[in-house]
């Protein structure tokens with residue numbers, strides 16, 4: 178099977194082709210090893226870092242930006258967002274504070290300071 182993949186690791190956006198045969202993935206079109214690694218991961222275990230916002234309870238009309246500390250399986254992104262919609266946090270919040278533990282094996286951390 179052949180897959181066309183655009184590398185999203187850097188702004189160059191190399192168009193790549195991955196040929197999948199059993200457990201083997203052969204990549205062409207990449208300009209650096211990071212692109213090859215990205216294409217192989219996309220074919221075998223695609224993951225994404227999820228970014229979102231969470232409501233701050235004790236600050237009127239304020240949201241704090243958050244992200245997954247590590248990438249999560251691409252197929253779980255909607256579930257991660259659903260969990261984030263259910264929670265609120267209390268200020269003060271500092272960059273790196275954990276707002277949710279163990280979501281698909283990683284933490285959700287704040288990426289903005291709310292004092």
Ligand code: SF4
Pocket residue numbers: 184185186187188189190191207208209210211212213
């Ligand atoms: S293959 Fe390398 S140069 Fe090309 S977009 Fe990906 S990271 Fe950038």
